[in-house]
Amino acid sequence: MLKAISVSDKIWWVGVNDRKTPLFENLWSLPYGVSYNSYLIDDEKVALIDGVKGEFFGEYLERIQSIVGARPVDYLIVNHVEPDHSSAIRMLRQVYPNITVVADKQALTLIGQFYGTSLATKEVKDGETLELGAHSLTFATIPMVHWPETMISFENSSGIAFTCDAFGSYGALNGGIFGDELDMHVYTSEARRYYATIVGRFSVNVQAALKKAAALPIKMICPSHGPVHRGEGVARAVKLYDGMSRQETTQSAVIVYGSMYGNTARMAECVADGLCRGGVADVKVYDAGTADLSWIIRDAWRSRGLALLSCCYNMGMFPAMMPVVEKIDNCKISGRVLAIAGCYSWSKGAELKPLQALADKPGWDLIENVVEVKSCPTEADEAALRGVGAEMARRIRAE
Ligand SMILES: Cc1cc2nc3c(=O)[nH]c(=O)nc-3n(C[C@H](O)[C@H](O)[C@H](O)COP(=O)(O)O)c2cc1C
Numbered sequence: 001m002l003k004a005i006s007v008s009d010k011i012w013w014v015g016v017n018d019r020k021t022p023l024f025e026n027l028w029s030l031p032y033g034v035s036y037n038s039y040l041i042d043d044e045k046v047a048l049i050d051g052v053k054g055e056f057f058g059e060y061l062e063r064i065q066s067i068v069g070a071r072p073v074d075y076l077i078v079n080h081v082e083p084d085h086s087s088a089i090r091m092l093r094q095v096y097p098n099i100t101v102v103a104d105k106q107a108l109t110l111i112g113q114f115y116g117t118s119l120a121t122k123e124v125k126d127g128e129t130l131e132l133g134a135h136s137l138t139f140a141t142i143p144m145v146h147w148p149e150t151m152i153s154f155e156n157s158s159g160i161a162f163t164c165d166a167f168g169s170y171g172a173l174n175g176g177i178f179g180d181e182l183d184m185h186v187y188t189s190e191a192r193r194y195y196a197t198i199v200g201r202f203s204v205n206v207q208a209a210l211k212k213a214a215a216l217p218i219k220m221i222c223p224s225h226g227p228v229h230r231g232e233g234v235a236r237a238v239k240l241y242d243g244m245s246r247q248e249t250t251q252s253a254v255i256v257y258g259s260m261y262g263n264t265a266r267m268a269e270c271v272a273d274g275l276c277r278g279g280v281a282d283v284k285v286y287d288a289g290t291a292d293l294s295w296i297i298r299d300a301w302r303s304r305g306l307a308l309l310s311c312c313y314n315m316g317m318f319p320a321m322m323p324v325v326e327k328i329d330n331c332k333i334s335g336r337v338l339a340i341a342g343c344y345s346w347s348k349g350a351e352l353k354p355l356q357a358l359a360d361k362p363g364w365d366l367i368e369n370v371v372e373v374k375s376c377p378t379e380a381d382e383a384a385l386r387g388v389g390a391e392m393a394r395r396i397r398a399e
Helices: 054-068 089-095 105-115 184-214 232-245 263-277 293-302 321-330 353-360 379-398
Strands: 005-008 011-013 016-018 034-036 039-042 046-049 075-077 100-103 120-123 129-131 136-141 151-155 160-164 220-223 250-258 282-287 303-313 337-344 371-374
Touching (some): 005 220, 011 054, 016 054, 039 054, 089 105, 184 293, 220 232, 250 293, 263 303, 263 337, 263 371, 263 379, 303 321, 303 353, 321 353, 337 353
Parallel strands (some): 100 120, 303 337
Antiparallel strands (some): 011 039, 136 151, 151 160
């Protein structure tokens, strides 16, 4: 029988690990899987905080019943309605017909839309407290992190903040649930990838949420994906989150290129060479045709330099570069040193309109020399591209 894992006095992790879904949101790769964390407070009233994806209901119920046995669950606290946390509602209400869903107004509207209106519900407002017995939960709404209805549930006796997607990470939980009993090297990288792909666009709201959370005496952070942060891990998690939401960058660069026959790839090598000679050692080079977009975005999120190169394809940019540019734009990456370049054979130029449009948006520090190569880079082109890399290195290191 699968068992719940103790988080604190009478507070349990009853989540599940998903090692079979290949793509999160059917978009973002899951090489290490993902966990859907749900927590149970076993008190006079029994409360679940956040649910799991419906298809894992069997394991979920085993863990719940390993604590409560045949006793009913009174409340399901919904901090966020996205179906990876809420779709088990369909089965939960069959096992626990009297369960009351506790959420803010917008969340209850969404729950009605997804699961019908037959559920018993209790609307809670920002700052309101729900008594469970020895435990009580105070709710803090954090709109648009990353849906409009999101909130943090703060348990007053233990100082635990249940933050749902905020502070979340990809990566299934390999035995332990606490950061101090797991290989955080992997989870920190996966937290960065989760942030960049899922939450990054909403960084302004994350900053507001962090300010609000700072007023709470938080001793432990229990997110809905990935490790639980306790002890010194709490400050580390907050520091990482604060830095990511301020788009804090390191002296590093990401080069992404789209190339069919290797000529644009050669151009990218020259930019990388220039960056390295210019003193930037942390350089990641990605082929847009084969690279995983989530890795590109993860690295672009923390890198001060970004170089985008495309060959010309049917009077436009190479198709595989389009999602890269769209995601960079959509998640509002900005404030970086940017280089753009292209390769073409018979048009008037390399047809870099989407890259130019990105560069024209506020906040980018564009390197003026936009190198456009005819078919295959000449020695002079290669020198110019090395120069672009060197200039990027100079600007990266100057900041
Ligand atoms: C299917 C296809 C479409 C192309 N469309 C254009 C085009 O519209 N205009 C142009 O100048 N070159 C076009 N080219 C030429 C390439 O952009 C050019 O050969 C370039 O050197 C390819 O770079 P790569 O080696 O990095 O793939 C096209 C090539 C292919 C294979």
